[in-house]
Amino acid sequence: MKMLPCLVLITTMVQSAEVPRTELLHQLSQPVVLRGNFAQQRQIVGFRRPVQSTGRFVVVRGTGLLWHTLRPFESMLTVNRQKLSMSSGPGLSNTTTLDATKEPMLRTLNSLLQGMVVADLPELQAQFDVEVRPSGVTDWVMTLQPKQAALRSRFVSIELAGGKYVQSVRLQEQTGDVTIVRFTDQMEDDHLTDVEVGQLR
Amino acid sequence: MIGAAPQRHRVLALAWLLFVAVLGMHQWYLWRAPNFVTDVSELLPHQSDAVLEEATARLLSAAATQWVVLVGSDDWSVAQRAARTVLETIDPARHKLQSTADGSMPEALLLRVRAARGALIAGASREWLKRAPDAEIADRALQNLVQPVGDGLSSWREDPLGLLGEWVRERAQGSRLRPRDGWLWLEDAGTQWIALPFAESASGLTAWNAGTNSRLLASARKSVADKGYDARILAAGTSLLAEAAAKRASLEISIIGTGSLIAVILLTWATFGSLRPILLVTLSLTIGCAAALSITELIFGRVHLLTTVFGASLIGVAEDYGIHYFAARQGTELDRRWEQMRHISPGLWLALATSGIAYLALGLAPLPGLRQIAVFSCVGLTAAFLTVLCWFPWLDRKPLPVTRFAEVFARSLDRWPRWSRNWKWPVSAVAILALLLTGLLRLQSVDDVRQLQNAPPQLLAEQLAVGRILGLTSPAQMFLASGKSQESLLRNEEALAARLDTLVRNARIIGYQATSEWVPSEARQSENSGLAMKAQRIAWRAMLAATGEKIDMEPVAPQPLDYSAFDSAGGGRLPVSMWQDGKGDYHSLILLRGVVRDSVEGLARAAEGLEGIRWVDNTQRYSTVLSTYRIRLSALLVVGTLGVMLLLHWRYGPRAWRAYLPTLLGGIVTLAVFGWLNTPVQIFVVLSLILLLGMGIDYGIFMLEHPGERSVWLAVAIAGISTLLAFGLLALSTTPALRAFGLGILVGETSTWLLTPLFRPNPPAQAGQ
Numbered sequence: 001m002k003m004l005p006c007l008v009l010i011t012t013m014v015q016s017a018e019v020p021r022t023e024l025l026h027q028l029s030q031p032v033v034l035r036g037n038f039a040q041q042r043q044i045v046g047f048r049r050p051v052q053s054t055g056r057f058v059v060v061r062g063t064g065l066l067w068h069t070l071r072p073f074e075s076m077l078t079v080n081r082q083k084l085s086m087s088s089g090p091g092l093s094n095t096t097t098l099d100a101t102k103e104p105m106l107r108t109l110n111s112l113l114q115g116m117v118v119a120d121l122p123e124l125q126a127q128f129d130v131e132v133r134p135s136g137v138t139d140w141v142m143t144l145q146p147k148q149a150a151l152r153s154r155f156v157s158i159e160l161a162g163g164k165y166v167q168s169v170r171l172q173e174q175t176g177d178v179t180i181v182r183f184t185d186q187m188e189d190d191h192l193t194d195v196e197v198g199q200l201r
Numbered sequence: 202m203i204g205a206a207p208q209r210h211r212v213l214a215l216a217w218l219l220f221v222a223v224l225g226m227h228q229w230y231l232w233r234a235p236n237f238v239t240d241v242s243e244l245l246p247h248q249s250d251a252v253l254e255e256a257t258a259r260l261l262s263a264a265a266t267q268w269v270v271l272v273g274s275d276d277w278s279v280a281q282r283a284a285r286t287v288l289e290t291i292d293p294a295r296h297k298l299q300s301t302a303d304g305s306m307p308e309a310l311l312l313r314v315r316a317a318r319g320a321l322i323a324g325a326s327r328e329w330l331k332r333a334p335d336a337e338i339a340d341r342a343l344q345n346l347v348q349p350v351g352d353g354l355s356s357w358r359e360d361p362l363g364l365l366g367e368w369v370r371e372r373a374q375g376s377r378l379r380p381r382d383g384w385l386w387l388e389d390a391g392t393q394w395i396a397l398p399f400a401e402s403a404s405g406l407t408a409w410n411a412g413t414n415s416r417l418l419a420s421a422r423k424s425v426a427d428k429g430y431d432a433r434i435l436a437a438g439t440s441l442l443a444e445a446a447a448k449r450a451s452l453e454i455s456i457i458g459t460g461s462l463i464a465v466i467l468l469t470w471a472t473f474g475s476l477r478p479i480l481l482v483t484l485s486l487t488i489g490c491a492a493a494l495s496i497t498e499l500i501f502g503r504v505h506l507l508t509t510v511f512g513a514s515l516i517g518v519a520e521d522y523g524i525h526y527f528a529a530r531q532g533t534e535l536d537r538r539w540e541q542m543r544h545i546s547p548g549l550w551l552a553l554a555t556s557g558i559a560y561l562a563l564g565l566a567p568l569p570g571l572r573q574i575a576v577f578s579c580v581g582l583t584a585a586f587l588t589v590l591c592w593f594p595w596l597d598r599k600p601l602p603v604t605r606f607a608e609v610f611a612r613s614l615d616r617w618p619r620w621s622r623n624w625k626w627p628v629s630a631v632a633i634l635a636l637l638l639t640g641l642l643r644l645q646s647v648d649d650v651r652q653l654q655n656a657p658p659q660l661l662a663e664q665l666a667v668g669r670i671l672g673l674t675s676p677a678q679m680f681l682a683s684g685k686s687q688e689s690l691l692r693n694e695e696a697l698a699a700r701l702d703t704l705v706r707n708a709r710i711i712g713y714q715a716t717s718e719w720v721p722s723e724a725r726q727s728e729n730s731g732l733a734m735k736a737q738r739i740a741w742r743a744m745l746a747a748t749g750e751k752i753d754m755e756p757v758a759p760q761p762l763d764y765s766a767f768d769s770a771g772g773g774r775l776p777v778s779m780w781q782d783g784k785g786d787y788h789s790l791i792l793l794r795g796v797v798r799d800s801v802e803g804l805a806r807a808a809e810g811l812e813g814i815r816w817v818d819n820t821q822r823y824s825t826v827l828s829t830y831r832i833r834l835s836a837l838l839v840v841g842t843l844g845v846m847l848l849l850h851w852r853y854g855p856r857a858w859r860a861y862l863p864t865l866l867g868g869i870v871t872l873a874v875f876g877w878l879n880t881p882v883q884i885f886v887v888l889s890l891i892l893l894l895g896m897g898i899d900y901g902i903f904m905l906e907h908p909g910e911r912s913v914w915l916a917v918a919i920a921g922i923s924t925l926l927a928f929g930l931l932a933l934s935t936t937p938a939l940r941a942f943g944l945g946i947l948v949g950e951t952s953t954w955l956l957t958p959l960f961r962p963n964p965p966a967q968a969g970q
Contacts (some may be wrong), residue, residue: 040349046358046752053347067349072747075344088344092525094337096344103370107381113349126382148380150305154353171349175356179349 017098024140025119029164034059034118035166038067038181045176057183059117060192064200067113079113080200108151111145112158116169117183119160139163156186177184207539210594217591220489227495227583237447238505252782253817254826259780261439264676265899266401268298268414268438270421271667273394274431277381283425283432284384284395290421291414297399300385307368310770311354315365318355319733319759320726322364323371324702330732335739338362343747354628358752361740365526375714375776377672389670391435397673401440415444437667442656449657451935458513461927462486465520468919473527474604475735481596482523489519489585496580501573508573510931511940515578515929517829518556518896519585522549523919525903526593526946528916532603538594546590548906551696551852552899553586555845559895562841563888568830571888575932610918612913640873647881648828657935674792678801680808681815682715687764690779690787691722693813697791711795716741716777719767726761733759831884838891845898853905859960867897867953874948885938889945896924897953901960908962921954 040150041050048050055069064080075088084106085097098107108127119142124130128144136140142159154170165186171179192200272287274280292298306314314321320877322330352366353356360366378385378396385396399464401414422434429436463815465486469479493512495505525548529541556577564575620626667673680697684690694717702714734756741754762777777800779789793804801818808816849857868890875882900917907913928950931943 040347042347042349044346044358045356047750048752049750051748051750066921069347072347073343077348086344088936089337089340094340094344096341098370102380103373107379109350147383149351150380153308169349173351173353175351175353175359177351177356181349185417 006082009024023145024134024154026120027139027164028119028156028162029188030118031190032061033189033192034165034186035062035189036186039184040069040179040181043178043180057117058192058196059114060200061113061118061120062123065114066196076199077113080112081110084113085112103195105148105151108146108148115156116160119164119166121161137161138167140185186193210539211589211592214595217587221588224488224495225492225497226492231495231498234676235510237860238503242733249423252788253681254684254786255711255780256679256817257819259778260676260679260790264439266440268399268401268436268440269398269667270397270418271345271394271435271437271670271918272425273389273392273433275392276431278395279430279432279789280382280395281382282428283430286424286430287421287430287434290424291397291417291556291625297401299398299400301849305380307770307772307774308374309608309772311369313762313766313770314369315354316760317455317726317762318360318365319737320723320730320761321368325365326362326364327729327732328365330736332477337741338736339743343735343743343847344746345870346748352599356379358738358741359757360733360738363383364736372621372719374712377670387670394670399438403469412448414438414441415448416588435663435667435670437664442660442664445656447506449935450510450557453510454513456933457510457930459597460930461514461516461923464926465516468525469520469524470922471606472524472604472610472915472919473531475599477597477599478523478527478601481593482520482527483523484592485523485585485588486516488588489581490515492584493581497573497577500576501569504575504577505570507570507936507939508577509782510934510936511662511942512575512577512581512932514927514943515581517924518578519582520923521552521899521916522586522589524919524923525549525913525916526589527601528607528912528919529599530597531601531607531912535600536845538597540752542590542594545907548903549586549590551902551906553582555848555898555902556582556895558841558845559892562834562837562891562895564890565834607915611915613918614914614958614961615910617961619958619963620960637869637873640876641869643876643879644872645881647883648824648831649883669795669820672711672794673733674794675743675796675835676795677820678796678804678818680793680814681788681817682791683786683813683815687779687787688723690789690813691717691720691764692724693811693847694789694791695722695725697807697810697814700811701793702789704803704807709800709801710793713791713793714776715791716764716789717777719775719777720762720764723761726759727747730759730761772916773826787799827884831887834884834887834891838887838894841891841894845894849898849902856905856962859962860905860961861898863901863953863956864894864897864949866956867949867951868893870952871945871949872950875945880941880944885942886945889942889949892946893949893953897950897957900954900957904957905960914958917954917957921950925950925954 026073029080035056038055040055040059042053052072054070054071055067057068058066064070064078067077069077070073073088074092075086076092078085078087082100083097084100084103085095085191087093087095088096098106100110111123111127114120121130124144127148128146131143131145132140133143138161142160144160146152146155147193154174156174157170158172159170160166161168161170166183169179169181174181268289270291272280272284274283287746288295288298345351345363352360352363354360354365354369355363367736377387377389379387385398387396388392399414418434418436425434456693461481465482466479469482472478490512493515494504494509497508524541525545530538530546533541544806554842560578560582561574562575564572668675682690682694682697686750694715698713698715698717701710704710705712715723737756739756741752744750744752768778777789779787781787796804801821805816805818808814842861846857846861849860851862871886871890871893872882875886879940900921902916905911925947928943932940932947934940934943
């Protein structure tokens with residue numbers, strides 16, 4: 001009989017450890033639409049210097065992401081619930097599209113890409129175990145662990161850091177590649193332009 | 202009184218007692234662990250081809266233990282709650298749930314596949330690489346360079362175009378299921394489905410009396426409905442079909458068995474007004490059925506459920522001998538019973554012989570199921586007959602007075618019309634034959650193996666729906682690929698795959714599953730490597746131009762994937778396989794998705810002119826076998842009829858026609874009825890006619906053996922009624938084949954039974970009775 005309170009205590013402890021400490025995220029802004037610039041450094045195995053790219057992003061909470069790379073060459077990554085598509089070449093004419101209902105990993109990847117730019121907790125928690133802790137440099141640091149076993153080995157670590165907005169994302173993949181993205185010049189908005197609506201469709 | 206029994210009888214009775222004792226022991230052993238088979242395919246002829254046999258066995262053994270439940274709703278959260286309820290009911294401990302069907306690859310295989318990067322290229326990527334201009338290849342490679350994440354399988358330098366990722370994704374298309382929130386999920390026409398695949402440890406095919414899964418499934422459906430979830434539940438699997446078949450079969454056995462038994466008891470009671478005939482006739486039936494079951498089990502190892510369903514109708518036939526004995530005994534002195542037995546036994550022997558020959562003729566068909574039925578019936582009849590012959594005079598020790606019912610019944614023979622040579626009879630005969638001809642002209646035939654299937658339509662509909670939603674491969678149509686070596690097998694497969702790709706593009710089929718998709722031939726892998734390395738150089742040069750980054754530009758040659766490495770890395774979770782036969786040749790199956798009736802012809806043509814590729818259409822093949830044997834058995838029926846006619850002429854001379862004409866006419870009436878009902882004639886109708894030949898003639902024989910004896914008429918009448926009941930009940934069976942068989946016997950026996958007294962000879966003299 002004495003066991004019971006003990007068990008209850010243990011289970012509550014276990015549960016509280018699983019819940020991310022969201023109070024740390026209290027100052028995180030949650031706009032419907034967020035625009036901004038990104039600077040990406042990708043350290044690829046076999047490369048002496050990281051591949052640098054910069055561009056603009058638009059993220060619509062719970063809907064999708066436009067990742068428009070402008071330098072060193074133009075490329076557009078579009079992510080929404082149904083698909084992930086990549087366009088490049090002259091006038092972004094060369095497009096590859098992946099269907100989320102057919103690709104086993106794509107749902108997780110889409111959630112990651114959409115969620116990481118604005119630290120969208122519901123979006124991320126659907127696919128990842130999320131842990132938040134305080135940090136000296138930024139206000140908070142968030143680490144993500146894929147829920148899907150098959151994906152766990154794919155990422156060595158995923159880390160987001162920020163305050164009001166996400167300031168940086170660090171992705172380390174099993175292949176040895178490491179991506180660091182920094183976000184700047186964030187601007188909140190409540191609607192998309194017609195062009196963006198068309199691109200996200 | 203017993204002293205009147207001849208010495209020979211005493212020996213016979215004791216010998217039979219010994220047999221029954223041994224039988225009892227075997228029965229006790231048999232019923233401790235009943236082992237009945239329900240699988241329809243076991244009734245079908247064995248493959249004449251060992252390779253095909255092996256292929257079918259592999260396919261069946263994989264499917265036998267698995268079943269799946271689909272839970273679907275428009276609302277994902279409702280689907281999840283309903284699925285949780287289903288799982289809690291069916292498999293709370295999650296021992297049976299299989300969660301690996303999500304299209305992902307085993308880790309060990311992924312590792313091996315990475316080393317073969319470049320040699321494994323998806324079909325669409327190959328086409329693209331062959332035709333794409335260098336600039337397009339460069340664009341795509343650069344695009345990959347600046348994505349926030351790679352495909353998780355390769356770093357950019359190793360695979361700038363993500364070819365391996367494409368290949369892995371293509372392999373994942375083998376399953377439509379995807380992981381979502383810890384479930385296996387798929388979306389189909391707006392419905393969110395959760396798949397719960399279960400695997401049983403023991404084969405579902407032999408666990409016939411368990412029915413556990415069907416019960417669990419029913420209560421899961423109920424809990425989901427009780428909780429008010431708006432969810433659809435579909436279930437499919439060989440084991441569920443087997444359970445349903447077993448349930449139906451046992452129901453039918455009890456209906457047919459109990460029905461015939463009650464009929465026999467009631468008729469016996471009405472006729473003889475005493476408990477003794479009932480007990481003794483039941484005894485002969487019990488021994489007959491037990492012997493039938495034991496001997497069948499000893500010969501075949503396992504008894505098929507359909508055999509026992511059919512066997513239950515034996516009750517209506519095997520009771521004839523006992524009834525004949527008591528009909529002859531009724532109203533005579535007790536002391537004369539040995540004499541009576543001698544008096545009726547030649548007729549009984551002849552009747553047993555014709556019935557036995559007819560049943561054995563059933564066994565000539567190459568269907569193992571029919572052989573069982575033939576053996577079962579012959580043994581059952583013989584054992585019942587021997588019980589009557591050896592034991593009845595011993596056990597029957599009290600006088601048997603004539604009852605009023607028997608008196609009235611026996612007298613009815615006197616009023617029965619009799620064929621005579623006046624003008625009315627031939628005229629009406631011609632009219633009736635003309636009428637029958639209208640039926641005969643409408644006769645059609647059908648040879649469909651599905652006639653043997655007795656699963657409930659609802660269950661079959663669910664199987665189809667689940668197969669369509671999950672995109673499962675067809676178990677009935679496939680290609681068999683063969684080759685002297687693994688390499689030649691894979692090349693043969695690839696030649697076929699090129700043709701199948703065209704059919705997929707033209708939407709004739711949805712897709713296919715071949716070993717060579719996973720392990721391409723060496724030739725294909727080296728061609729792929731060439732394409733990949735060329736593309737790699739284009740990508741590297743473009744990258745250098747765009748970023749100025751100088752990387753090691755020495756290409757790494759892929760390490761080709763071979764079948765044995767693939768097989769061992771797969772850890773038993775692979776959807777494809779190949780095997781080696783005794784002669785050292787290799788074989789594999791190419792399975793198809795989305796086969797419809799219209800696509801079969803195109804598929805069959807796809808194999809034409811290809812080396813080592815065979816089109817296998819099991820439905821068609823079995824139907825061809827059934828058709829061949831329907832024709833052969835029809836010929837056998839004609840030969841058998843002639844044989845029986847000769848036999849009867851040998852014993853009865855010019856009077857023989859009186860014995861066989863009723864049966865011939867009965868057969869014609871049966872065929873005419875099938876014509877009128879627009880029910881096509883199939884092999885089982887021919888079989889019913891063969892049986893009719895064996896049993897219908899019995900009546901004629903008894904009437905000829907003992908002309909004018911009312912007791913014989915009484916026996917014939919009662920035997921006829923109980924036989925009709927037994928087979929009439931068989932016509933209620935849910936198995937189409939058994940139903941057709943029952944209907945054939947029902948119509949044939951009724952008309953034969955009604956016609957027989959019409960052709961009875963004039964009594965020798967009015968003096969006798």
